Amino acid sequence: MRWLALVLCLLAAPLHAVEPGEMLDDPALEARARALSQGLRCPVCQNESIDESNAPISRELRVLLRERLVAGDTDAEARAFLVARFGEFILLEPDRSGSNLILWGAAPALLLLALGVGWVAIRRRAEPEAALTEDEEAELERILRS
Numbered sequence: 001m002r003w004l005a006l007v008l009c010l011l012a013a014p015l016h017a018v019e020p021g022e023m024l025d026d027p028a029l030e031a032r033a034r035a036l037s038q039g040l041r042c043p044v045c046q047n048e049s050i051d052e053s054n055a056p057i058s059r060e061l062r063v064l065l066r067e068r069l070v071a072g073d074t075d076a077e078a079r080a081f082l083v084a085r086f087g088e089f090i091l092l093e094p095d096r097s098g099s100n101l102i103l104w105g106a107a108p109a110l111l112l113l114a115l116g117v118g119w120v121a122i123r124r125r126a127e128p129e130a131a132l133t134e135d136e137e138a139e140l141e142r143i144l145r146s
Helices: 002-012 027-037 056-070 075-086 100-126 134-145
Strands: none
Touching: 027 056, 027 075, 056 075
């Protein structure tokens, strides 16, 4: 039974779609290309990296990335080239700068706001209600008797 669980875990592991024809001869360059491609989003699949995606556009992006590395680009230059060409959407984890700070900070800020609103709502409900006045007690007795 344990071997079945092991096989299922291995099948659930992310697969790499890099084809042998795309791989570079230089192991160091190939390692850099793989590391970079794992941080780039497939425009079709959107939540997969181009390293994991079998979409034709991902294949083209992997080849383009390798061409840039072979041409002598640093990792930052190759990444900047792809971002300039395809926009920040291509990054699986966008930079935490500029207008992206609003996006990175919005979720925690809204969570804190929701917790604050919930806390206030619960505190208001927890307050005991005021006791009835004598006139209200008499009116209630009159209604209950009739």
